[in-house]
Amino acid sequence: MTTTSASPHGLRTPAGAAPAPRPAPLPAPRWARRAAHAIALCAVPSGLWRLAMACGVHVGYSDEVLRERYGVPGWGVAYLVALVALQEGAALLPLLLVTDRLRRPRVVAVAAWSVSAFTLLLAASQVVVYVAVESRSYLSPGASTVMVLCYAPLFAVPPLLTAVTWSYGRRHRVRATPEAGA
Numbered sequence: 001m002t003t004t005s006a007s008p009h010g011l012r013t014p015a016g017a018a019p020a021p022r023p024a025p026l027p028a029p030r031w032a033r034r035a036a037h038a039i040a041l042c043a044v045p046s047g048l049w050r051l052a053m054a055c056g057v058h059v060g061y062s063d064e065v066l067r068e069r070y071g072v073p074g075w076g077v078a079y080l081v082a083l084v085a086l087q088e089g090a091a092l093l094p095l096l097l098v099t100d101r102l103r104r105p106r107v108v109a110v111a112a113w114s115v116s117a118f119t120l121l122l123a124a125s126q127v128v129v130y131v132a133v134e135s136r137s138y139l140s141p142g143a144s145t146v147m148v149l150c151y152a153p154l155f156a157v158p159p160l161l162t163a164v165t166w167s168y169g170r171r172h173r174v175r176a177t178p179e180a181g182a
Contacts, residue, residue, distance in 0.1 A: 025100060032163065032164050032167035035094075036097060036164050038156070039156075039157055039161060039164070040088075040092050040095060041153075042156050042157050043088055043153075044088075045149070046150050049147060049150040049151075050080045050084050051080070054076070054077045054080035060142070060144065060146070061138055069138065091157075096108075097165065106172075108168070109169045112165040112169075113169070115165075116158065116162045119157055119158040123154070123157070
């Protein structure tokens with residue numbers, strides 16, 4: 001009677017035998033690597049705009065609006081810097097989808113699809129809020145244009161993230177291989 005044990009990949013192997021190595025995923029296509037890098041770059045203009053606001057550079061708000069609405073100077077500076085750090089960190093995460101350093105492809109694929117769907121909904125909601133709800137702007141007209149130009153690249157993130165996630169899922173899809181003797 002032969003004893004079998006379960007491998008970490010869910011395959012049955014004879015006792016004492018090393019589990020079969022998981023096949024290496026295909027490398028990420030060039031377009032997916034470029035899209036992941038583009039996501040990281042899309043966050044830079046809005047981050048610089050927020051940092052300028054935190055540093056006291058005139059970005060179109062009056063001093064009164066900065067103090068009362070945004071807490072700058074004060075707690076608002078820490079908030080803006082933390083928001084920039086969080087945004088830039090999140091923008092770098094898609095780079096993980098084009099490397100082979102992740103250990104749990106299924107979990108990562110589900111998380112990436114969830115984040116991709118969330119960014120699509122968030123982008124759509126921001127357009128509605130900007131057009132319908134926030135019709136009163138505290139910015140001067142010229143500064144409003146600059147702000148829109150700084151935030152516009154963020155609307156490229158949802159489709160780029162969806163494409164990178166699709167590429168990741170496609171490369172890590174479990175391929176059925178015919179078993180010997182079957």
